[in-house]
Amino acid sequence: METTDLRVGIALYANAHPDDQAGNWACEFNKEPFPFMSASDLPAQTLWITNCQFGDLKQFGLSLNPKIADEGYFRTRIKQLITELGLSNLSPDKQASLLVSIVGNTLTMIKHQLNLVHIPANSLAQAVGQLFGVREAAPRSTLLQVSELACQRYTQCERERRLEKVEIFPLWFHRFDWAHEILGQPLPTSEDLSLIPQSSLPRSGQDAALLVDWAKENNLPLFAKIRINALESTVGRLLNYGAGASSIRGETASGSGYESRNMREWCALPELSVLAGAGEIEILEVAVANGWMRSPVSLLAHKASTVSYSYGLVAENLWVGLTRRHNDFRQSRTLTTAWIQALDRMRCLLAAEKLIEHGMDIANYGYGRITVVCPQSVRSSIPQIARELGLLYPASLEGIAPLPSIKDDPFSIMQTLLASRDYASFAKVDQIILSNLQSSKS
Template identity: 20%
Template structure:
C-alpha cells in the first residue's frame, strides 16, 4: 500500500509553472553537394560531428543552418543567411575551414550555439516555437521589438525608395588575365552595431514641401541634423578625372549584383550629406521632420551585449548585435486592401529603417573609396563590410588594407598560413 502511494505521488505530472521551455538548439550542416543537399556532416555543440545520408536522419528539434541556398525546405532548416553571416563567413572569421568536419565544423557550431544562448537571454521571448520560426534571426528579433508607429500613406513610397540595403557596384566582373579572388573585409560586428544604433532617427512629426522651387530653401536647409529631411531629387555626378570612379562606387539604387532594382527618386538626409560632396543634387520636393531623437531604450541594443567592452571580442555576441540592427533596418510586409476583394502585401520602410540603412551605406561608401584608391576593384559594400577583387597570393597587401580600414574580420592571418602550407605542399609534390 505504501509503495502504491509512493508511486502515485511520484507519477504526478509537473504543473505548467514547473515546466521550463528551452529555446531550440542551433546546429550547422555541410552537404557533400550543396546543389543536391542530401548527405553530409552536421554538428550541434557540444556534440561531435555526425554524418548522414539523408536529411531525415537529422534531429527534428534543431534549427539547422546550411550552405545550401535551395532545396532545403524542411521546417527546421535555414538558409546560410539565417544569422546574416553565412557559416562559411563565420569559419573565416574564426580562422578555420568549414569543410574540416573534425575541427572546423565543430568550432563554427560552438559559435552558433553561443549565438543561441545569448539571443535567448537578451530578448523577452514568449514562445520559442513561433518566435524563432522566421527565416532569419533578425526577423525574429524585429517581431519581438515594439513597432515604430504608423507611417502616413503619402510617405510610404518615398521611404521605400530611400531605403537601400546592400550596395552592389554595377558592371563589376572578375578581372581578366590575373589570379584574383574576392575578399570581404568586415568591421567588428558588435562595435559596428553600437555605431549604427547611435544614429539619431526622425520623430514621426513631418511637414511636406511639395514644390521646393517656390520657397527660398538652400541645400544646407535640408542638411540640418536638427530637422531630418527626406528629399525627392535628381543626381548628376561630377565627371572630373579624380571623380571618375565615384558614380559607380555610389551604386545609387543598385542593391543587387544582377537584375533590375526599383527606380530611386528619394534620398534621406544621411545619404544626401555625402552625395552632395560628389554630385550636383536638384531637389524638387521634400518631407521635413520637426526633430530627431536617439533610439528608444526598447529599440537599443540589449545591455546583455553592451555591459562590458570585452564583449566586442565575442563573434557570437557580434552576430546577435548585427541581427538586432538589421532587424530594425529591414522593411516589413504589410497587408493592404486592393481594388478588388483580394488584399495584397506591400513592403514598408519606417523612418528608423531608412536612417539606419543610410548610416550603414555612408560608412560602406567611405570604406569602398579607400579600397578603390588603393587600386582594388570594389564589388559592393554594406553591413559594415566591403567586398573587392584582389590578388590571391598577396595577403600581406590585404592585411595592410584591413589595418587601414580598421576591420578585423576575416582572420587573414589564418588564410595566409593556409596559403603558405598549400604552397609548401605543392613545392614538395613538384
C-alpha cells in the same frame, strides 16, 4: 518552429545544396557531430541552420519545413562565417562543431539579453523586428511610398577593370563598434512626413550641399527626391545602383566609361550628404519626418562583448533587426529603415573609395561589409590597409603576416584572435559574457 529551450544545430551539406546525399555533416549545440544524408535524418525538435540558399531549400520543399533554416539565418551567411573564421581547410565535421559552438553562444546571449522565450524560426533579426520593429505606414500613403523608395540594403558595384590573379574576399567593420555607432545615433520616426515647399528651402533647394548643411544645422530628419546629373567617377561606379539615377553615364580618369543605374528617387540625408559632395545633384522634392527616436535596443556594456565573435553577431542582428517588420521576417518599408541603411552604405562607400586608392576593386558593399577584388600586388599590405580603415580581414587569407596586437584595443585583439584562429579564446570570452548575462538576471 519555436522551441522553449535552446535546441539548435548546424547542418552542412557537402556542396551547399539540399540535393547532396554524401559528405554531409551536422552538429547540435553541445553535442557531437554526425553524418546525415537528407533533412529527414535531422532530429525534428532542433532548429537546423544549413549552408543552403533559400531558393534551393524552396525548390526542394524545405523552405517551409519548421526545423530547417537557410544560410542567412544570422544575417552573415554561414559561408561568410567559414571564411572569416578560417574554417575552410578543416574537415566538415570539425567545421560543424566549431560553427555550432559559436552560433549556439550567439543565440544563448540574445535570448538572455532580450528575454526571449523562443528562438526565431526564420532569422535572428526576426526576433528583434518582432519586439522593436517600426510599423509601416498605411498602404498607398505618401509616407510609405517615400520610405519604400528610399530603402536600399546593399550595393552591387560597376567594376572598371577585370584583374587577373586576384582573390575575392570580405573586409568588415568591427561588428560591436559598428552596431554601437548606429544604435547610438538618433533615428527618424516613421509616423508622419511633411513636404517642404521649395520656397522655404535655402536657395529654393537649388544647392544640394547648402541643403545638407541647412538640415544638419537645424537637426532635421530630411529626405529628398533627387536626380543625379553627374558624379565623380569613383563614386559613380560605387553607386552603380545607388540612389537617384535612372541612367547616367560618365568617364573615369582613364577614359573608360561607367553607367549608374537605379529606379529609386528618394534618399535619406546621410546619403544625400555624400552625393552632394561628389557630383551635381538636382533637388526635386524635400520632406522631413516628424521627429527623432532613440534606438529601443542597446548593446551589452561589458569589456568582453567587444572582443567576442559570437556577441558581434548579436550586435549585428540588433541593428539589422530594427529594419525588419514587426510581424514577419521581411525588411520593413519605413523612414527608420531607410535612414539606418543609408548610414551603413555610405560608411561602407567611403571605405570602399579608400580601398580603390590602394589598388583593390569593389564587388559589393553593405551591412558593414565590403567585398573586395584584391590583386596579388596588394595582398601583403592587407593588414596595414585594413587597420587604417578600421576593417577586419578574414582568417582564410593564408600567408599574411598580421600586425602586432595593440593592448586593450578591441579591434586589434579581435583581428589577432581571428588571424591566429584562436577559437579557444573566443569560447572563453563567450563564457564571461554568458556568466554576466545570467548574473544580471539573478
